[in-house]
Amino acid sequence: MQRFSKAGLLRLNRCHLASVCALAAALLISAPPADAQPPKPTEFDVKAAYLIDFGKFIRSSSQLPRSSFDICILGRDSFGQALDALASNETIDNLPVHVLHPDATDAKSCGIVFISALEGDNIREDLALLGNADVLTVSDASDFLQRGGMIQFVLVQNHVRFTVNLDAVNRAHIVLSSELLRVAASVTGKPPAGGQP
Amino acid sequence: MKFWTSQSISDKLMRMTLLVSGTALLLAYISFLLYDVYSLRQQLMNAMATEANIVGANSVTALMFDDKQAAEITLSALRNSPQIRAAVILRPDGTRFARYLRDPSVPFDLTDRLSLSETQHFWTRGRDILLGSRIRFQGGWVGTVYLLAETSDVARSAGRFGLISAGMLLICFVLALLATSTIRHLVSDPLTDLAHTAQVVTRERDYSVRAKIPASSDELSFLVQSFNEMLEQIQARDRALEASRAELEQRVEERTSELSMTNKELEAFSYSVAHDLRGPLQHINNIGFLLQHSASENLNDQGRMLIDRLLEGSKRMSGLIDDLLNLSRASSHPLHRRLIDLSEIAEAIAARLLSEKGIRLVNFNISLGAKIFADEGLMQVVLENLIGNAWKYTSKQDSTVIEFGSVEENGETVYFVRDNGAGFNPRYADRLFRPFQRLHSQSEFAGTGVGLATAYRIITRHGGKIWASGDIGKGATFYFTLPYAGE
Numbered sequence: 001m002q003r004f005s006k007a008g009l010l011r012l013n014r015c016h017l018a019s020v021c022a023l024a025a026a027l028l029i030s031a032p033p034a035d036a037q038p039p040k041p042t043e044f045d046v047k048a049a050y051l052i053d054f055g056k057f058i059r060s061s062s063q064l065p066r067s068s069f070d071i072c073i074l075g076r077d078s079f080g081q082a083l084d085a086l087a088s089n090e091t092i093d094n095l096p097v098h099v100l101h102p103d104a105t106d107a108k109s110c111g112i113v114f115i116s117a118l119e120g121d122n123i124r125e126d127l128a129l130l131g132n133a134d135v136l137t138v139s140d141a142s143d144f145l146q147r148g149g150m151i152q153f154v155l156v157q158n159h160v161r162f163t164v165n166l167d168a169v170n171r172a173h174i175v176l177s178s179e180l181l182r183v184a185a186s187v188t189g190k191p192p193a194g195g196q197p
Numbered sequence: 198m199k200f201w202t203s204q205s206i207s208d209k210l211m212r213m214t215l216l217v218s219g220t221a222l223l224l225a226y227i228s229f230l231l232y233d234v235y236s237l238r239q240q241l242m243n244a245m246a247t248e249a250n251i252v253g254a255n256s257v258t259a260l261m262f263d264d265k266q267a268a269e270i271t272l273s274a275l276r277n278s279p280q281i282r283a284a285v286i287l288r289p290d291g292t293r294f295a296r297y298l299r300d301p302s303v304p305f306d307l308t309d310r311l312s313l314s315e316t317q318h319f320w321t322r323g324r325d326i327l328l329g330s331r332i333r334f335q336g337g338w339v340g341t342v343y344l345l346a347e348t349s350d351v352a353r354s355a356g357r358f359g360l361i362s363a364g365m366l367l368i369c370f371v372l373a374l375l376a377t378s379t380i381r382h383l384v385s386d387p388l389t390d391l392a393h394t395a396q397v398v399t400r401e402r403d404y405s406v407r408a409k410i411p412a413s414s415d416e417l418s419f420l421v422q423s424f425n426e427m428l429e430q431i432q433a434r435d436r437a438l439e440a441s442r443a444e445l446e447q448r449v450e451e452r453t454s455e456l457s458m459t460n461k462e463l464e465a466f467s468y469s470v471a472h473d474l475r476g477p478l479q480h481i482n483n484i485g486f487l488l489q490h491s492a493s494e495n496l497n498d499q500g501r502m503l504i505d506r507l508l509e510g511s512k513r514m515s516g517l518i519d520d521l522l523n524l525s526r527a528s529s530h531p532l533h534r535r536l537i538d539l540s541e542i543a544e545a546i547a548a549r550l551l552s553e554k555g556i557r558l559v560n561f562n563i564s565l566g567a568k569i570f571a572d573e574g575l576m577q578v579v580l581e582n583l584i585g586n587a588w589k590y591t592s593k594q595d596s597t598v599i600e601f602g603s604v605e606e607n608g609e610t611v612y613f614v615r616d617n618g619a620g621f622n623p624r625y626a627d628r629l630f631r632p633f634q635r636l637h638s639q640s641e642f643a644g645t646g647v648g649l650a651t652a653y654r655i656i657t658r659h660g661g662k663i664w665a666s667g668d669i670g671k672g673a674t675f676y677f678t679l680p681y682a683g684e
Binding site: 046049050053056057159160161162177179180182183 | 255257258259261262263264267334335
């Protein structure tokens with residue numbers, strides 16, 4: 001993936017998120033003239049934004065006190081600085097957002113784990129290591145849901161969308177907001193029968 | 198103003214009631230309408246704010262995950278709010294994310310946008326209201342929703358309130374009618390009755406009528422009562438007047454009959470006196486005559502002179518008695534009217550005077566054809582007196598003109614006898630016709646003072662008038678009128 005200058009990245013993001021937009025508004029003063037069409041955000045810019053947004057629609061039953069909301073990336077980091085830039089301006093449940101690159105064994109305390117499609121067969125292993133930890137697993141691997149992942153990025157008409165495996169979500173003690181499910185491209189599995197834990 | 202002055206009181210009251218209630222209703226109608234429009238607008242704005250919040254909350258994830266379809270499904274729920282014509286959701290960068298049009302053929306151009314510092318704003322575009330509202334999520338905002346709604350039909354609520362007001366006006370009209378009938382009963386009817394009574398009183402002078410006193414005890418009943426009392430007083434006064442007039446008339450009648458009786462007695466007395474005096478006077482006259490002719494040689498000059506004076510006195514007394522009898526006859530003699538010619542009578546008198554006392558040069562000027570309907574004997578007496586007077590009072594003139602004629606004055610024939618004799622002082626003109634009143638001494642012009650009184654009596658009995666004009670030394674004219682209808 002290409003690398004972006006910070007300002008360029010922010011322009012590319014097209015204020016997709018409120019926080020980004022606020023920053024953009026601050027930076028637009030120094031930005032090129034408004035009639036200059038800003039470049040379309042890349043697929044990974046969108047995915048980075050979505051990752052952080054997912055965090056806002058998760059409720060975890062974990063009682064562990066946290067000092068930060070960690071987004072962990074397993075395998076190759078294709079986001080470049082986009083994710084770091086976004087994360088530094090965001091909070092989730094009033095916690096600062098950190099982007100980490102731990103080993104799979106250390107990823108149980110993460111809020112969200114993104115597994116790169118490039119992990120290939122390691123994906124199954126990584127998921128096994130995570131077990132039923134209260135971690136939202138996300139990947140852009142094509143068979144991620146079949147392998148027991150929770151959310152998988154898909155491309156629909158050149159748009160980044162996502163699919164959800166509710167069974168996998170239910171195994172971990174995570175509740176995804178119905179709002180999130182509403183905008184999912186597809187949802188497999190059944191919602192929890194016994195209401196919220 | 199004619200509108201107010203030409204109607205009856207009850208009509209005026211009814212009009213006034215309707216006018217006042219109509220005005221009140223109109224004001225109420227307008228204020229209710231304004232309030233309704235205002236409150237409906239407020240309600241709509243509140244509803245719009247709520248809708249915007251719901252739409253915004255339901256569009257958060259759609260905005261965050263760029264799901265236009267989800268946002269449009271959310272927006273399509275606005276179909277249940279018929280007043281919302283259009284809605285649009287904008288991304289934070291101002292590009293359009295999702296749109297809803299109630300009527301797809303009507304485009305929706307967003308001309309007003311929220312400024313960065315605003316989170317919510319209403320714009321009014323004629324009948325439409327535009328709301329812009331930030332879609333907030335976790336302390337930030339993820340987009341903006343704009344709703345365009347039309348205020349509910351003002352005409353519809355105007356119609357609704359108009360219907361209600363018309364109904365109320367109808368009720369007011371009925372109430373006004375009821376009030377008017379009450380007022381008519383309480384005020385107008387007594388007033389009409391009073392006016393009618395007043396009219397009857399004025400037109401027929403009937404003070405016995407009374408206005409009906411109304412049952413209520415207000416100023417009106419007081420007025421009617423006062424009016425009735427006034428009528429009563431007038432009636433009492435009228436009655437007293439009537440009574441006193443009747444009494445007066447009776448008294449006058451009594452006095453008149455007393456007077457006429459006394460008068461008749463007096464006339465009968467004077468007639469009998471005059472008549473009875475004639476015999477002894479004739480006796481004296483005869484003896485005097487005998488003395489003068491048979492015994493005058495035995496008397497000296499003084500004796501003869503005394504006899505002359507006795508005869509003269511007796512003659513004067515005889516004339517006086519004749520005059521008195523004439524006067525008496527003039528009063529009591531019944532009138533026998535027929536058509537007579539005064540000119541002929543005057544001619545005869547003039548001829549007699551000229552032949553009896555023809556030593557004088559007298560020019561009689563008698564106009565002919567003075568025909569009249571009167572008692573011949575009495576008119577003869579009148580003319581003899583008037584022409585005789587003229588003869589007497591012109592006796593000292595060198596040439597005498599005595600005129601008899603008539604003039605038309607005010608549609609009435611006025612006869613006159615004019616002379617150029619001694620005349621009289623006009624200050625005493627009214628004394629001329631009183632018996633025994635004379636303006637000249639016996640030595641100047643001999644007379645009894647009864648002649649003109651007799652003429653006066655006769656003319657008056659014929660229903661005519663007699664008067665005189667003249668001055669000392671300038672002759673005298675006696676006028677009289679004789680209407681056909683007399684006594």
